[in-house]
Amino acid sequence: MGVFVSTDDPGPAGHEQVVFCQDRQSGLKAIIGIYSTALGPALGGTRFYPYASEEAALADVLDLSRGMAYKNALAGLDLGGGKAVIWGDPDQVKSEALLRAYGRFVQSLGGRYYTACDVGTYVADMDVIARETRYVTGRSVEHGGAGDSSVLTAWGVFQGRRAAAEHVWGSPSLRGRRVGVAGLGKVGRHLTGHLVDDGAEVVATDVDPRALEWARTNHPGVALVADTAALVAADIDVYAPCALGGALNDDTVPALRARVVAGAANNQLAHPGIEKLLADRGILYAPDYVVNAGGVIQVADEIEGFNFDRAKLRATRIFDTTRQILRLADEEGVPPAVAADRLAERRMADVGRLRAIHLG
Numbered sequence: 279m280g281v282f283v284s285t286d287d288p289g290p291a292g293h294e295q296v297v298f299c300q301d302r303q304s305g306l307k308a309i310i311g312i313y314s315t316a317l318g319p320a321l322g323g324t325r326f327y328p329y330a331s332e333e334a335a336l337a338d339v340l341d342l343s344r345g346m347a348y349k350n351a352l353a354g355l356d357l358g359g360g361k362a363v364i365w366g367d368p369d370q371v372k373s374e375a376l377l378r379a380y381g382r383f384v385q386s387l388g389g390r391y392y393t394a395c396d397v398g399t400y401v402a403d404m405d406v407i408a409r410e411t412r413y414v415t416g417r418s419v420e421h422g423g424a425g426d427s428s429v430l431t432a433w434g435v436f437q438g439r440r441a442a443a444e445h446v447w448g449s450p451s452l453r454g455r456r457v458g459v460a461g462l463g464k465v466g467r468h469l470t471g472h473l474v475d476d477g478a479e480v481v482a483t484d485v486d487p488r489a490l491e492w493a494r495t496n497h498p499g500v501a502l503v504a505d506t507a508a509l510v511a512a513d514i515d516v517y518a519p520c521a522l523g524g525a526l527n528d529d530t531v532p533a534l535r536a537r538v539v540a541g542a543a544n545n546q547l548a549h550p551g552i553e554k555l556l557a558d559r560g561i562l563y564a565p566d567y568v569v570n571a572g573g574v575i576q577v578a579d580e581i582e583g584f585n586f587d588r589a590k591l592r593a594t595r596i597f598d599t600t601r602q603i604l605r606l607a608d609e610e611g612v613p614p615a616v617a618a619d620r621l622a623e624r625r626m627a628d629v630g631r632l633r634a635i636h637l638g
């Protein structure tokens with residue numbers, strides 16, 4: 279283990295541990311970032327991505343691992359926050375040897391870090407990594423894993439959205455509300471099913487014609503619009519970004535007609551200050567990392583031996599957490615995103631410090 283390229287290290291921002299891993303023969307270059315183990319071993323996925331530079335890879339892993347600490351804390355998990363990046367184009371360099379080399383580095387951390395899927399890594403990759411380490415989640419059902427995490431991600435988003443609806447309209451039901459879903463991928467499709475079942479009117483868009491075809495076939499009542507700009511400007515009550523990050527930005531927020539934003543996409547706020555812009559426009563934003571935690575709840579359950587019903591029960595509690603955050607935001611006069619951060623920090627401090635009690 280060691281730094282594989284000399285660099286002007288921007289310095290870990292409060293991280294416990296940052297590990298550089300290299301295996302020249304297989305081409306593995308990975309960085310594992312552990313932000314906090316205050317609540318337990320760090321859990322977070324492995325992003326396999328062709329970063330432009332080592333600095334970009336390092337910046338991403340520092341950012342993502344910090345985010346996982348907050349997400350896992352608010353998901354009520356006994357897990358800290360970590361994340362890993364593998365620097366390279368998965369289509370060019372991903373191989374059994376590379377993944378297994380990576381697995382051995384994960385194992386070498388002795389359980390301080392559990393990995394999972396992220397952009398560029400899939401359930402099948404976790405099965406390969408699991409041949410070298412016990413500290414992996416997101417494996418296939420055949421290998422004792424939790425399978426596709428989008429199932430409970432969508433369920434959790436639906437719960438968070440119900441809490442937001444209750445806060446704004448006094449009832450959690452979405453019956454008769456118009457919900458705009460941007461992105462009919464794995465999560466967006468499950469979510470659309472929950473919304474339709476709850477009696478909501480769904481308006482949706484996707485850049486992939488196959489996703490639109492899926493909607494026409496499975497939910498002919500869903501109205502399809504040309505693009506995200508049309509969706510944002512449509513007469514909708516709730517906006518659900520379920521595609522890429524940065525959905526809430528200087529263009530979309532002023533145009534948005536919805537009263538509530540609650541969606542699955544990570545990093546929805548394009549830059550600091552957007553949360554205030556939303557609040558100033560009277561739009562309630564249910565923080566992304568709170569409502570999309572169902573996926574990490576699903577894969578974390580593997581550590582105990584996967585039980586879908588137990589994991590679903592935990593993901594259902596996203597309703598209570600979202601409600602608590604929205605109330606705290608009102609009490610403290612801050613946007614929900616700030617209230618969520620405060621609550622996560624409080625849990626990390628309050629529960630994390632208990633290890634100071636000597637057990638004899």
Ligand SMILES: NC(=O)c1ccc[n+]([C@@H]2O[C@H](COP(=O)([O-])OP(=O)(O)OC[C@H]3O[C@@H](n4cnc5c(N)ncnc54)[C@H](O)[C@@H]3O)[C@@H](O)[C@H]2O)c1
Nearest residue numbers: 427428431461462463464465484485486521542543544573
């Ligand atoms: N899958 C999970 O368990 C999980 C967990 C937490 C967060 N998330 C986040 O939720 C989001 C969706 O995840 P997913 O697993 O469904 O991904 P996915 O790749 O299956 O689906 C994304 C969909 O968005 C569409 N899309 C891309 N750009 C678009 C655009 N400009 N306008 C409209 N549609 C566009 C794609 O065509 C695709 O259908 C991502 O941001 C992901 O990081 C996913």
